[in-house]
Amino acid sequence: MAENLVENSTSPAATKNNKVVVIYSGGMDSFTVLNRAIKDGKQLYALSFDYGQKHVKELEYAANVCKELNIPHKIIDITSINQLLAGSSLTDDIDIPEGHYEEESMKSTVVPNRNMILLSLAVGYAVSVEASQVYYGAHSGDHAIYPDCRPEFVEKMNDVCKIANYQEVEIYSPYLTQSKIDILTDGISMGLDYAKTWTCYNGREKACGACGACQERLEAFKENGITDPLSYE
Template sequence: MKALILFSGGIDSTTCLAMAIEKYRRENVIALSTLYGQKHTKELKAARDIAKYYNVELLEIDLTKIFAYSSCSLLAHSDKKIPHSSYANQLKEAEGETVSTYVPFRNGLFLSVAASIALSKDCDVILYGAHGDDAAGNAYPDCSKEFNDAINLAIYEGSGKKLKVEAPFVDMHKKDIVKIGLDLKVPYELTWSCYEGKEFSCGECGTCIDRERAFELNGTVDPLVKLREEKNERIR
């Protein structure tokens, strides 16, 4: 069995990568990272560092032009600011709509591209790190179980029943993912999640808040928080 992992260099995809390596062995795992015009291009460096750490093949693809028509706040060409508030607060303001950092049908596009590459690389399964917290309240609808079931069926049928899609965390919370990763000794200090993409994580955007809370619920501190605090201490 060979697996292709949608790989952003964040907590979810890195934990997914570690699980795949444990299950399928390193030589049977391929990581796929995507540049799509995001402000936080620093995640691509994280992906390269982690792929090097695990010594797995890393493929990179540029889909920036496809999202040129979107005003999503996550994209570099957008004049919208990334919200500095929890997803719970963002969802209240959205009133049932997707949050402003939802990139239109991003996972649908990523998985379709990945399916073509996976078939060309003789892979049997595509894995990605969508989880229950992202799907909650329609924040990111392409992270839901319903979406995963539908895209899995489409890709399975469209590949001549050769390729499946799995989202192992789709029914989990982020704290559960961190727990798995800590048990697998995932190098979370190499990962990147912050949407601002600056030198240190901002600690204020939705993904930073969720990430840091997930570590706290596991009785530990996000290693990126430690780095940020060390930097602040040096400034004082």
């Protein structure tokens, strides 16, 4: 089943080399993408961003995983862009909403133009290390709230990134049309330990269990018939 998930997603184009940049937040989805790239036989360069989110707990998890796997990893501080990108509950003094991603209130978690900015930086890094792809963890569960995770956005960004430099770079989203449930299914098939990930929008000692990120994660574990290894409030 897990192999079909990857086959049914956007197929990677023929690559000139085995190098890829993986946008790696430290969360459940990007952790699976990172390991999917390893499974695909790629030479990885992991890239994480501190964009002024309310906590850096995810980034700490990302750093630990990359150290354990001996993957080159950069955490880039782009917090200065927050003076331009106001209005998100993930970065501003606004309460993080509770509820499912499909609820209207979750739109407050949108950071304006975030993924276009992050993908542009990742593509620039890919060109500098002569990587042919950027692996990116967009999935169908994000489509309702986040326009920059939808297939049409990824398709258009891919078109631009193929002509923006002398070197063509492909944006590859292996789970673009799959759900978080499917992502976890694939991760389970790879034997991944999700205790090494952090998903919650809050950075407290334990995950809150109430924000959209937590609810979708818990739903994925429930549908896969296993218990989330993280502790919840």
